Amino acid sequence: MQITVNGRSADIPDERSRDPLLWVLRETLGLTGTKFGCGQGLCGACTVHLDGAAVRSCQISTGDAAGRSIITIEGLAGETLHPVQQAWIAESVPQCGYCQAGQIMSAVALLRETPKPDDAAIDAAMAGNLCRCGTYQRIRKAIHRAAGEAQP
Amino acid sequence: MSAMSRRTLFAHAARFAAGITVFAAAPACAFNPLPALPTRSMPSGEARIAWLRLLPDGRVQLLLPRQEMGQGISIALRQIVAEELDIELDRVEAVLPDTASIAPVKSTVGSDSMKDFTEPVARAAALLREHLQSGSTATELHDKGQPVTLRSLRGGGRHVGQGHPTERIADIVTGASTLYAGDVRLPGILFGLVLPAGVEPRELAAGLRLVDLADGRRGLLSDHPGPLHAVTLDRPTADRTMPEMNIDAAMARGRLEHRLRNDTVSTDTAWTLDRRYAIPFAAHAAMEPRSAVAQWHDGGTRLEVWTGTQDAFFVRETLARQFGLSAEKVLVHSCRIGGGFGARTIVRQELEAALLAQAAGRPVKVQWSRAAEFVDGFHRPPSSHRIRARLDAQGRITDWWHGFCSGHVIFTSAAMPRWMQAVTSFVKDPGVARGALPPYAANRMRVEFSDLRLPVDTGPWRGLGAGPNGFAIESAIDELAQLAGRDPLQFRLANLDPQHGRLRACLEAVRDLSGWNTPVPAGTGRGIACGIYKESSYAAVVAEVRVAEDGNAKVTHLWCAQDSGLVVNPDQLRAQIEGNLLWGLGMVLIEKLPIEGGRVAAYTFADYPIPTMDAMPAIDIALIEPTGAAPSGAGETAMVAVAAITNAIAAATGRRVLTLPYQATSSA
Numbered sequence: 059m060q061i062t063v064n065g066r067s068a069d070i071p072d073e074r075s076r077d078p079l080l081w082v083l084r085e086t087l088g089l090t091g092t093k094f095g096c097g098q099g100l101c102g103a104c105t106v107h108l109d110g111a112a113v114r115s116c117q118i119s120t121g122d123a124a125g126r127s128i129i130t131i132e133g134l135a136g137e138t139l140h141p142v143q144q145a146w147i148a149e150s151v152p153q154c155g156y157c158q159a160g161q162i163m164s165a166v167a168l169l170r171e172t173p174k175p176d177d178a179a180i181d182a183a184m185a186g187n188l189c190r191c192g193t194y195q196r197i198r199k200a201i202h203r204a205a206g207e208a209q210p
Numbered sequence: 211m212s213a214m215s216r217r218t219l220f221a222h223a224a225r226f227a228a229g230i231t232v233f234a235a236a237p238a239c240a241f242n243p244l245p246a247l248p249t250r251s252m253p254s255g256e257a258r259i260a261w262l263r264l265l266p267d268g269r270v271q272l273l274l275p276r277q278e279m280g281q282g283i284s285i286a287l288r289q290i291v292a293e294e295l296d297i298e299l300d301r302v303e304a305v306l307p308d309t310a311s312i313a314p315v316k317s318t319v320g321s322d323s324m325k326d327f328t329e330p331v332a333r334a335a336a337l338l339r340e341h342l343q344s345g346s347t348a349t350e351l352h353d354k355g356q357p358v359t360l361r362s363l364r365g366g367g368r369h370v371g372q373g374h375p376t377e378r379i380a381d382i383v384t385g386a387s388t389l390y391a392g393d394v395r396l397p398g399i400l401f402g403l404v405l406p407a408g409v410e411p412r413e414l415a416a417g418l419r420l421v422d423l424a425d426g427r428r429g430l431l432s433d434h435p436g437p438l439h440a441v442t443l444d445r446p447t448a449d450r451t452m453p454e455m456n457i458d459a460a461m462a463r464g465r466l467e468h469r470l471r472n473d474t475v476s477t478d479t480a481w482t483l484d485r486r487y488a489i490p491f492a493a494h495a496a497m498e499p500r501s502a503v504a505q506w507h508d509g510g511t512r513l514e515v516w517t518g519t520q521d522a523f524f525v526r527e528t529l530a531r532q533f534g535l536s537a538e539k540v541l542v543h544s545c546r547i548g549g550g551f552g553a554r555t556i557v558r559q560e561l562e563a564a565l566l567a568q569a570a571g572r573p574v575k576v577q578w579s580r581a582a583e584f585v586d587g588f589h590r591p592p593s594s595h596r597i598r599a600r601l602d603a604q605g606r607i608t609d610w611w612h613g614f615c616s617g618h619v620i621f622t623s624a625a626m627p628r629w630m631q632a633v634t635s636f637v638k639d640p641g642v643a644r645g646a647l648p649p650y651a652a653n654r655m656r657v658e659f660s661d662l663r664l665p666v667d668t669g670p671w672r673g674l675g676a677g678p679n680g681f682a683i684e685s686a687i688d689e690l691a692q693l694a695g696r697d698p699l700q701f702r703l704a705n706l707d708p709q710h711g712r713l714r715a716c717l718e719a720v721r722d723l724s725g726w727n728t729p730v731p732a733g734t735g736r737g738i739a740c741g742i743y744k745e746s747s748y749a750a751v752v753a754e755v756r757v758a759e760d761g762n763a764k765v766t767h768l769w770c771a772q773d774s775g776l777v778v779n780p781d782q783l784r785a786q787i788e789g790n791l792l793w794g795l796g797m798v799l800i801e802k803l804p805i806e807g808g809r810v811a812a813y814t815f816a817d818y819p820i821p822t823m824d825a826m827p828a829i830d831i832a833l834i835e836p837t838g839a840a841p842s843g844a845g846e847t848a849m850v851a852v853a854a855i856t857n858a859i860a861a862a863t864g865r866r867v868l869t870l871p872y873q874a875t876s877s878a
Binding site for chain 2: 076153158
C-alpha cells in the first residue's frame with residue numbers, strides 16, 4: 059500500500075491498512091508532529107489535511123487515506139514558514155504546545171475556505187480543537203494576523 | 211563594573227579550551243512538597259541543581275533545574291542568564307534535565323519555579339561573569355554563597371522584563387522535533403499497555419501479545435500502536451461506597467480535626483450570613499495523555515526512561531526501588547510536558563513502560579488512552595464548605611467561621627500505600643488547606659477542615675485547595691457586601707487586612723482597568739474577586755457575564771490585575787494568567803467529573819467537556835510590579851476568577867451560585 063504524505067510517496071505494509079492514519083504517520087513514518095490527544099475525534103490534536111480538508115487522523119484508516127494527498131504539520135512550511143506558523147510565533151501562541159499542530163492545521167484549512175474570517179467564523183471552525191492551557195485568545199489573534207487583518 | 215559585551219565574553223571564553231562549568235546551589239528551602247512521597251536528601255551549599263556551561267565558542271548552556279510544561283520557565287531562566295552575562299538571548303541554550311546531569315531537585319510544582327530558582331540561576335551566571343572579569347583560570351566554579359552582584363533581579367534590564375515566546379516555539383509550530391515523551395522513537399521499539407488489575411481484553415486481536423509482568427500484573431504488547439488502541443477493556447463496575455461530601459454531616463460527627471485559625475466565635479447571636487458551597491470532582495484533562503518510553507541495558511541491570519514528569523528524580527527513585535536497582539542505574543530523561551497542572555506528580559506510565567520493556571526484552575512505549583487519563587488518573591477532590599460570618603453596623607467583619615471537608619490533595623491515595631494513608635489522616639493536608647485563610651481582617655476567625663479518604667484517587671490540581679477555597683470565601687464576601695449594602699469592591703477594600711497592601715493595589719488596578727464604576731451593559735452582571743496565592747502572589751479579577759432568559763450564562767469579558775513581583779517575561783506571565791482565567795471559567799460553567807457507583811464514569815471529552823474557543827471571553831490583564839519585589843508564582847493565582855464569574859452571575863440574576871458548576875436552574 060502506498061500513501062502520499064507531504065508530496066512524497068511512502069510504502070506502508072498492507073497489515074496497517076485498518077490502523078488509524080495517526081499511528082502510521084507517527085510510528086511508521088516518524089512524523090511525530092501530529093499528536094494523539096483522544097483517539098475519538100473530539101480534541102483535534104491529530105488534525106491533518108486530506109485533499110486539502112482538515113480531518114482527524116485518528117478517525118481515518120490508513121487504507122482510506124491511500125491515493126489521496128495527506129499534508130501534516132511537517133509539510134506546511136516551504137522555503138519559509140507558512141504564514142499561519144509565522145503568525146503563531148508572532149502572537150506567541152503556545153504554552154505547552156501539544157495541541158498547536160492540530161490548531162495550526164485547522165486554521166490553515168479555515169483560511170483556505172474563508173480568507174478573512176471574523177471572530178464568530180473562527181470560533182465555529184476552531185471549536186473542535188481543544189487547548190487546555192488557555193491559548194484561545196492568542197489563536198484568534200494569530201488567525202487574524204495570518205489573514206492580514208488589522209488586529210481587533 | 212563595566213558591562214561585558216558579547217565580543218569580550220567570547221574572547222574570555224576562547225581562553226578556556228574545555229569551557230567553564232558553574233554549579234548553582236540549591237535554593238534555601240528545597241524540600242519535597244509532597245511529604246507523602248519518599249524524602250530525598252537535599253544537600254545545600256554545593257548541590258549541583260543546575261549547571262551553567264560556558265562553551266569555548268562563547269555560547270552558554272543552562273541545564274535547567276525545572277521541568278517545562280508550557281509555564282515558560284525555560285525562557286525566563288535563559289533571560290536571567292543573558293541579563294547577568296549581558297549577552298544576546300540566543301547565545302543561551304536551555305536543556306531539560308536528566309537525572310545524571312544535575313543533583314536531585316524538588317518537583318516542579320506549586321508555582322515555585324520563579325520564586326525559588328531565579329536567584330540560584332542568576333547567582334551562577336553572575337559568578338561566571340565575575341570569574342571571567344577576574345582573569346582567573348579556574349574551569350569549575352561552585353556557588354558557596356560567596357558575595358556576588360546580581361544585575362537581573364532589579365528589573366527593567368536588557369532581557370529581564372521583555373516578552374519572549376515559550377522555549378522551542380519553532381519546533382512546536384513545525385512539528386519537526388522530538389519534544390514530548392511520545393515522540394521518542396527507538397530501534398526495535400514495541401508498544402504496550404498494562405492491564406488494570408482484574409481486567410482482560412475482550413479478545414486478543416491479531417498482532418497483540420499478552421505478557422506477565424514482574425509485579426504480577428499483565429500487559430499487552432504490539433509492534434504497532436494501532437491494534438493496541440483498538441483494544442476494548444471491560445473495566446470493573448462493582449459499586450464502591452463514595453462517602454458523602456457534606457460539611458454538615460462532617461460537623462455533626464464532632465469538631466473538624468484540622469484547625470487553621472482557632473478563635474472562639476460566638477454562636478449566641480445571629481449570623482449575618484450562613485452559606486454552604488459545593489465543589490465537584492474535576493479532571494486535569496491535559497491535552498497530552500501520559501506517555502513514557504523505557505529501555506533496559508546491560509542484561510537488565512540498567513534502565514533508561516523518557517517521560518514528561520514534574521519530578522524526574524521521584525521517577526528515578528520509584529523505579530530504582532521497584533526493580534531493586536541503585537539510583538545511578540536508572541536514567542530518567544525529561545521531555546517537555548503537554549500540560550501539567552499537577553497531574554504529572556506521581557509515577558505510573560514510567561513504571562508500566564519499564565515493566566513491559568523488561569518482559570519484552572526490547573524498548574517499549576506506553577501511551578495512555580484518554581479513557582485511562584480519566585479512569586486511571588487522579589483528580590481534584592470534591593469539597594463542601596460552610597461559611598458563617600457576622601458584620602458590625604459599619605460593615606466590618608467581626609466573626610468569620612469557615613468549616614470545610616474535602617478529599618485529599620497532597621496525601622493522595624494515588625501515591626501512597628494504605629498504611630501511610632492511615633498515618634497521614636492525622637496530619638493537615640496542606641493542599642486542602644491552601645488558600646483557606648481569607649485576606650480579610652476579622653475580630654474572630656475560625657477556619658477548620660476535615661479530610662476524607664475517597665475510593666477515587668485524588669491529588670493536586672491547578673491551585674490545589676485555592677480554587678475551591680477561593681470560590682467559597684469570595685462568594686461569601688460578595689454576599690456580605692450585598693447584605694451590608696456596599697459596593698463589593700469598596701467592601702473588600704474596607705475589610706482587607708491592612709498588611710495586604712499589594713492585594714489592595716490589585717483591587718484598585720482592576721477597578722480602573724475594568725471601568726468598575728461605569729454602568730454595566732444591559733443583560734449583564736459584573737462581579738469581582740481577589741486572592742493571595744502562597745503568601746506571595748496577588749490577583750484581583752473582574753468578570754462580566756451575560757445571562758440569557760433561560761439562565762444560560764456567557765462570560766463576555768475578564769479583567770485581571772496581578773502582582774507576581776518582579777516580571778522577568780511579561781508575555782509568559784500573561785499567558786499563565788490567561789490560562790488561569792479560562793480554568794476559572796471552566797470550573798464555573800462546565801467542569802464536573804461524573805462519578806457513578808464510586809467510580810469515574812468519564813471516558814472521552816464528551817463525558818468531560820472542557821472550555822472551547824467559543825467560550826473564550828475578551829481578556830485584559832494589568833501586571834503590577836512593585837519596586838524591589840522578588841519574583842513569585844503565577845500559574846495558580848488568578849484562579850480567583852471562579853468567584854468573579856459566579857459573583858457576576860449573581861449580579862445578573864439575583865441568585866447566588868452555591869454549587870459548581872453553575873446550572874441555569876439551580877441557583878439559590
